[in-house]
Structure formats: structure tokens, C-alpha cells
Amino acid sequence: MSAPNKSYDPVEVEALKPEEIDRARDEALAAIAAAGDLEALREVKVAHAGDRSPLALANREIGALPPQAKADAGKRVGQARGAVNKALKARQEELERERDERVLVEEAVDVTLPYDRVPSGARHPMTTLSERIEDIFVAMGYEVAEGPEAEAEWFNFDALNLDPDHPARSMQDTFFVRGQEDQGAAGSGSGDDSGVVLRTHTSPVQIRSLLARELPVYVICPGRVYRTDELDATHTPVFTQVELLAIDEGLTMADLKGTLDHMVGALFGEGLGTRLRPSYFPFTEPSAEMDMVCFVCRGKSVGDPANPCRTCGSEGWIELGGCGMVNPRVLTACGVDPERYSGFAFGFGIERMLMFRHNVEDMRDMVEGDARFTRPFGMEI
Numbered sequence: 519m520s521a522p523n524k525s526y527d528p529v530e531v532e533a534l535k536p537e538e539i540d541r542a543r544d545e546a547l548a549a550i551a552a553a554g555d556l557e558a559l560r561e562v563k564v565a566h567a568g569d570r571s572p573l574a575l576a577n578r579e580i581g582a583l584p585p586q587a588k589a590d591a592g593k594r595v596g597q598a599r600g601a602v603n604k605a606l607k608a609r610q611e612e613l614e615r616e617r618d619e620r621v622l623v624e625e626a627v628d629v630t631l632p633y634d635r636v637p638s639g640a641r642h643p644m645t646t647l648s649e650r651i652e653d654i655f656v657a658m659g660y661e662v663a664e665g666p667e668a669e670a671e672w673f674n675f676d677a678l679n680l681d682p683d684h685p686a687r688s689m690q691d692t693f694f695v696r697g698q699e700d701q702g703a704a705g706s707g708s709g710d711d712s713g714v715v716l717r718t719h720t721s722p723v724q725i726r727s728l729l730a731r732e733l734p735v736y737v738i739c740p741g742r743v744y745r746t747d748e749l750d751a752t753h754t755p756v757f758t759q760v761e762l763l764a765i766d767e768g769l770t771m772a773d774l775k776g777t778l779d780h781m782v783g784a785l786f787g788e789g790l791g792t793r794l795r796p797s798y799f800p801f802t803e804p805s806a807e808m809d810m811v812c813f814v815c816r817g818k819s820v821g822d823p824a825n826p827c828r829t830c831g832s833e834g835w836i837e838l839g840g841c842g843m844v845n846p847r848v849l850t851a852c853g854v855d856p857e858r859y860s861g862f863a864f865g866f867g868i869e870r871m872l873m874f875r876h877n878v879e880d881m882r883d884m885v886e887g888d889a890r891f892t893r894p895f896g897m898e899i
């Protein structure tokens with residue numbers, strides 16, 4: 519602001535000269551009239567009516583005038599600013615009206631047009647559930663590992679301590695892609711002479727992870743697996759498993775149990791326990807079947823025929839899959855010292871989990887690709 523100006527000389531206060539005020543007002547009015555849309559008008563408003571506009575700056579100079587000149591200059595600046603604000607308001611209303619009319623035309627919906635008869639798709643609940651499971655373990659520091667679906671027999675069986683005469687290797691369960699006699703191609707590390715199968719479980723990713731990664735290893739391996747099962751309400755020849763492997767110094771069965779409890783809590787709600795039942799898998803020792811407390815009846819349906827539970831069949835427990843401490847023979851096959859390292863693994867089928875988690879009664883619904891099945895799970899695309 520200029521210093522007080524005792525003998526008022528308009529030359530000294532350039533911005534307050536009548537012709538300067540008229541010029542600032544006329545420029546503002548011209549810019550307002552020329553603003554073609556609301557965005558342009560916003561810019562005009564800042565330039566001609568904002569805090570740093572010529573008229574606002576002139577207004578600040580009034581204080582520096584001698585008293586006899588203040589009223590005159592104040593009136594002139596006030597009238598100019600009033601005219602600019604009035605023009606801004608009028609143009610704003612005009613442009614808003616134009617915009618509303620344009621939107622009405624551009625966004626008009628012709629309700630007589632035929633609707634899209636092809637239903638929109640939705641993310642498959644199997645995808646959503648798999649990602650949810652991955653997220654739980656990634657949050658705990660696990661990495662996601664993958665392996666091929668056409669897998670060397672050595673990875674799928676031998677390295678996992680499944681002898682050549684193990685029943686799971688028979689034609690009954692396994693899709694053989696190429697026998698040992700046609701060797702020479704795909705996928706084995708130790709098994710250049712190995713046949714190739716469609717992997718029957720995700721456990722071969724355990725072997726691949728142990729061979730490829732530095733210790734300690736904490737991986738989660740989701741993926742598609744194949745078995746020569748007939749498609750029925752509870753089986754499909756192509757299904758999805760999630761495998762978990764943790765190898766470190768000093769891991770025990772208690773770590774396995776704690777990890778399972780955490781997963782069940784994260785997926786089904788806190789306070790649901792798990793239990794381990796002795797079982798046998800060649801690649802874990804000791805091995806167990808893992809069950810969780812039924813998340814619907816929480817075990818209360820057991821021995822209460824008046825309140826049966828469809829989810830657990832009134833057993834109080836739901837079977838999740840297999841688990842155990844990784845067999846030292848598997849560690850040795852992967853070059854890991856079993857004297858120093860130990861660890862646990864578990865694996866389960868996601869289709870079966872989706873069935874009991876969401877009351878899906880028939881597994882065939884999951885594989886038929888009908889959007890009427892997937893849509894109620896949400897996430898339309």
C-alpha cells in the first residue's frame with residue numbers, strides 16, 4: 519500500500535485514475551462476455567474479481583488517499599466492482615443453463631431401445647477366494663510361488679517321497695502326459711529322464727521353491743491340479759489347491775497349528791479352533807488331517823438332533839485338508855540339511871472350501887461358467 523498522500527494527486531495513484539478504473543472494468547466485462555464455458559469463467563473470475571485483480575488492487579490503494587478523495591475513489595471502484603460481479607453472476611447463470619440443456623440432450627436415455635441380452639460377467643468366486651487366501655499369507659510375509667501344470671514326475675512324486683509303486687501314481691489318479699520312455703523334454707530338474715504328468719497336487723511347488731530359493735523359505739502356492747476323478751457334486755478332474763510351505767530353523771508343529779488357527783480366524787472369524795488328526799502323506803512326517811470348528815454351529819449341533827447343522831453334518835468339525843512336518847527325506851532331496859532346518863506344509867482344495875464357506879451344494883456349478891452362479895457373489899465386471 520502507498521504512503522498517505524496529503525495533497526491528492528491522481529497521477530501518483532495510477533490505479534485509481536478514473537480512466538484506469540473504467541479500463542479495468544471494461545476489460546473484465548469483455549472477458550466475462552467472452553468466457554465460453556464455466557471453466558473459462560472461473561479463470562476470468564480469478565483474474566478480474568480475485569484478490570489480485572486490478573480492481574481489488576485499486577481498492578487497496580484507497581486507504582492511501584487523503585480523506586477528501588477517498589469517497590470519490592471508493593464510489594468509483596465500488597461501482598466498477600459491482601458491475602463486474604453482477605456480470606459474472608449473470609454469465610454464470612447463463613452458462614449453467616446452457617450446460618444443463620446440453621447434458622439433458624447428451625445424456626438422454628432412450629428407454630425404448632432393446633436391452634443388452636448378453637448378461638455381464640462377474641469375477642469367479644474361486645478367484646476371489648484364492649486371492650483372499652493369498653492376501654492373508656502375504657500379509658504374514660509369505661511369497662506367492664508358482665509351478666507348471668504339466669509337471670515332471672520327479673517333482674510331482676519322486677522328490678516328494680512317493681515311491682514308483684505308490685498308488686497315487688497309478689493310472690487311476692494321474693493324467694500321464696508322457697512316459698519315461700518318451701523322455702527328452704519338459705520341466706524336470708533332477709528328472710531329465712522323468713515322465714511328465716498333469717500335476718496331481720500343488721506339492722511339487724514345494725520342491726521347486728526349495729531348489730530355487732534361499733533359506734528360510736516361506737511360500738504360498740495356489741494353482742490348478744488334475745486328477746482322473748469323474749465330475750460330480752463333490753469332485754472335479756480339474757480343481758484348485760493351495761499349498762503352504764515354511765522351512766526355517768527351529769520350526770515345530772506348534773508353528774503349524776498357530777498358522778492354521780490364524781488362517782481360519784482370518785477366513786471365517788476369530789475364535790474358531792482347529793484340530794489335527796493323525797494321517798499319512800509320504801512327504802510329511804508326522805502327517806495330519808486338519809479340521810476346523812464349524813463356523814455355522816460352532817460345534818453346538820453335535821448331539822442335538824433338534825438343531826441339525828447342514829454345513830458340518832452335525833459333526834461340529836469341517837475337514838480342511840492335509841498337513842504335517844516336511845519329511846527330512848524331502849529336505850535331503852532338495853539339498854537342505856534336515857539337521858539344521860525343519861518346517862511344515864499344508865494343502866487344501868479351494869473348491870471344497872468354497873462349497874462349505876458359501877453353501878454351494880454342487881461343485882459342477884463352479885465349473886460350468888454360468889454367470890447366474892457367479893453374479894450373486896458380487897464384483898460384476
Ligand code: FA5
Nearest residue numbers: 719721747753754757839840841863864865866867870
Ligand atoms: C494332497 O493333495 C496333499 N498334497 C496335501 C498336503 C500338502 C498334505 C502338504 C500335506 C502337506 P489330498 O489328496 O488329500 O492331499 O488333497 C487335498 C485336498 O484337495 C482335499 O482335501 C480336497 O479338498 C481336494 N480335492 C481332492 N480331490 C479333489 C477333487 N477331485 N475335486 C475337488 N477337490 C479335490
